[in-house]
Amino acid sequence: MTDITVPADLWEDDSQAVVTAWLVDEGAQVQAGDLLAEIMVAKAQYEITAAAAGKVRIGRQIDDVVSKGDVLGTID
Secondary structure, three states: OEEEEOOOOOOOOOOOOOEEEEOOOOOOOEEOOOOOEEEEEEEEEEEOOOOOOOOEEOOOOOOOOOOOOOOEEEOO
């Protein structure tokens, strides 16, 4: 199992982000590098990509507030 996390190096300060979109559905089969989700912080949109291949399990929903390192879901 691989966690889908908010990367710690996307922005410099301790601002929180908001999950704005999931680009895959629950249970979707993905490959490493596939786009999974988008988050927004301070009017900047960031894309979250898959670190591994497998089936996506969504843990955080659209409009959830997240911080650096938070787990958004998993890839099994």
